[in-house]
Amino acid sequence: MARIITDECISCGTCEGECPTSAIAPGAEHYEINAETCVDCGACESACPVGAIIEE
Ligand code: SF4
Ligand code: SF4
Numbered sequence: 001m002a003r004i005i006t007d008e009c010i011s012c013g014t015c016e017g018e019c020p021t022s023a024i025a026p027g028a029e030h031y032e033i034n035a036e037t038c039v040d041c042g043a044c045e046s047a048c049p050v051g052a053i054i055e056e
Contacts, residue, residue: 001056002038003045005031008052015044015053 002023005015009030016024016031023037024044030052033044045053 001040002035003033003040003042003053004056005033006052006054008050009048010050010052012049014047014049018043018047 005024007030011026011030013026013031016026019038020041020043021037021039023034023039024031025034026032033053040055045055
């Protein structure tokens with residue numbers, strides 16, 4: 001299980017710096033979470049200003 005980033009993302013980049021496993025990076029449309037490296041800690045979800053990160 002990993003968290004995912006929805007289309008609500010405004011690409012502010014805040015979550016990228018919060019992730020302990022560097023699982024977040026800019027994608028084609030918006031930032032994306034690598035499900036292989038995400039440990040589901042929730043730090044990014046708390047940091048996102050627009051609530052774009054949700055549990056799958
Ligand atoms: Fe990174 Fe934690 Fe967010 Fe997963 S839940 S992308 S490990 S900050
Ligand atoms: Fe997108 Fe939220 Fe991450 Fe900002 S913190 S890049 S709005 S998912």
